[in-house]
Amino acid sequence: MAAKGDVPAAAGSVVVPYGHVVGNEKWRGSEVARRLQGKTKLIFEDGLGLVDFHLSNRICVLYISEADLVAGDEFKRRVVRFRNxxxxxxxxxxxxxxxxxxxxxxxxxxxxxQLGMVLLPVANQGEASQLITQLVREQSKDHTSNPFLRKQCSQLAEASVFRTVQQIPGVGKTKALLLLQQFGSIHQICNASVKELELVVGQTVAQQIHTFLGS
Structure with missing residues (x-):
């Protein structure tokens, strides 16, 4: 049986009061928590599992620090467990x-x-607090249906996907745009055959994409 900290809280099981952020107890006293407390109402809870911050009852943040990245693959297992x-x-x-x-x-x-999640890079915890605050403010414009938060997350997801496709060997901004226009999503690009990719980006780049995504 998985330990309590090995799984995220279920959607709707964490109640986030209007205008608040619910943070994992492990972040108490951290720089990101101190900065958030100066900009929004931050409360801490145990039992959030894999989640670091809840921005609403259904939107949350998983934070990967510099130390997490350097330490090894545990952060990968954490993100995969959350997604699954x-x-x-x-x-x-x-x-x-x-x-x-x-x-x-x-x-x-x-x-x-691979997981289809939104990825946002920050330089430090101070920048992370600004980003989280921005998302919470967008949410607060309409706390009943949260269309602004959904729009913001959608825009962030699109930008994140576009930047990531550009990182594939041989693919720059132009080819990334062509690929997303043709296939519509990362999932479809991953499932495309070399022949299908060739029609969009040519034989050499198609092979590079197929090799990269298959590795």
């Missing part, structure tokens, strides 16, 4: 620094290409 066990909308925030630059493409491939 939760119906929540998950946004992954990752610290992209000179130290973690070398790991970032692998994180993009896992989070965006």
């Amino acid at each position: 066990a939760s119906s929540l909308g998950g946004i992954v925030i990752v610290e992209k620094t000179p130290i973690t630059e070398q790991y970032f493409s692998a994180v993009q491939k896992l989070v965006v290409l």
Whole structure:
């Protein structure tokens, strides 16, 4: 049986009061928590499992720090467990620094290409707090149906996918745009045959894409 901290709380099981952020107890006293408390109403709870911050009852953040990236693959297992066990909308925030630059493409491939989640890089916890605050403010414009939050998350997801496709060897902005226009999603690009890819980006790049996504 999985330990309590091994699974995320179910959608709707965490009640986030209007205008608040619910943070995992482990972040109490951290820089991101201190900065958030100056901008929004932050409350801490145990039992959030894999989730670091709940922005609403259905939208949450998984935070990958510089230390997490350097330490090894545990963060990967955490994100995969979350994706497999939760119906929540998950946004992954990752610290992209000179130290973690070398790991970032692998994180993009896992989070965006394989798991279909939103990935947002930040330089530090201060920048992360600004991003979380921005999302909460968008949500607060309409706390009944949250159309602004949904629109914001949709825009973030689209930008995240576009940036990630550009990281595939041989693919820049133009080819990334052509691929997404033709196939519509990362999932469809991953499932496309070399022949189908060739029609959009040519033989050489098609083979590079197929090799990269299949590795």
